Amino acid sequence: MTQPNPGFDPTTLHARRDPNDPMDATQHPADDRYYPSVPPPEMPACELEALVIYHDSVTAGACTCGWCAFYNEQDRRAQAEHGGETVRRCDNTRVGVLVRDSSSRLLVIDRATPPGGVTGLAGHLDEHAVPEKAARDAVLKEVGLQAVHLDLLVCRWREDRCRRQTGPEGIGHEWHVYQARADGAPSARACQAFRARWLTRGQLQALVVRTAAYARGELPDAEWWASPGIAPVWVFWLSLAGLVTATREDLAAIEQASSWQVRT
Template sequence: MNAAPNKPKKPCDGHSVAVIVTDPQLGVLIGDISDGRGASGVGGHVTDDFADFDEAAHGEVREETGLIVTSLRPLFEEPVWRSNPCKRGDGPFGLGHFWQLYVAEVEGCLTPDRGSFHNVRWVSKTQLQELAQRTLQRVRNELTDEEWASKPGLTFSWVRWLVEADLIEMAEPELQEIEEFMLTDETNRPNTARESTR
């Protein structure tokens, strides 16, 4: 999903996981990314600390939520390429990542990593759909920066993942609007000027 601010800066490796954490009673686990880009599930780069996609999925869930994966189901037979921007800059294959998307069930006590998330909560499919529509409104410039900041929708990249998992519905032209906007969105690109002042 995102790198916690207290982690050392690493280059993009071009390989990422996205993990949709689910519970039969509670719904889907999401949290607002700490830099204000919106709400997402768990995710991260693969080769920072892990040997492969499956190990990264287990590790990122544990690191970002404190929960232990008990069931992990990949949604793609093989990792798929997606041309999505990265806060670290372009990786070895250019703009984008090879992704594996998972649905996971978990156990344990929820202890979110504050560097990754705030406002972590379980939501229903209806609530996910409302957040996706809010993201579309953002893309269409129907929300001000202040309105988005006070109540963000989903991050641009996570709308497609939740459609792929059949948890929300969105027409392909609308998905394309979001994908195209994501490519021009500066909030998901390195800001060297800002980082050099830290």
């Protein structure tokens, strides 16, 4: 797996020196790398979580390496201490923001968590009183830019998954998708993202083609993770905004892909 941001790549976090010491490491079942039994104490919790999510994605949740075992045990203990629920429950409401600059390029981020993919900026409504406030905060939190001129593009339910516990309405979200303007150099600030970048319409279209190929089963998982396309639900928002095109057949395949399983 090759990730675009050398500053944080879960596949480089093994830092293994002695694979012959069984007391110090366990082997990742998906490759020949070894992971110390305990992560380094200075490692941010969100980076450890991202690594575990990545391992889950390539082993169908069956990873037995040292760091996954450590994380899962910590999670089990936390759940026992907090009534069995430590992962935040989904509120079934999300905001999405299609941010363009003065050159009409679209601001996207490369997601580090399954099912991966290139997306616009998003967040749950949570404690925000109104979706527009949540949308502005999502842009600031994820890329450090101020969004201006927010216009509501669509408000629609989608049966897409997120990493939280299933909400009261089941799997899916009532999406409030906005179009906005911003300029400047974005910086991926959320630990779920590898990088933020501006893309032209041609570049977006090429990524949609890749997503459609993956949805049709023409692209192996390893190739998708090496260079993901547009995340499924975002293909629909980009299409509604007139930024990309997709055939009816491709949209139907991608519709099925919108509910790809992710770690909750």
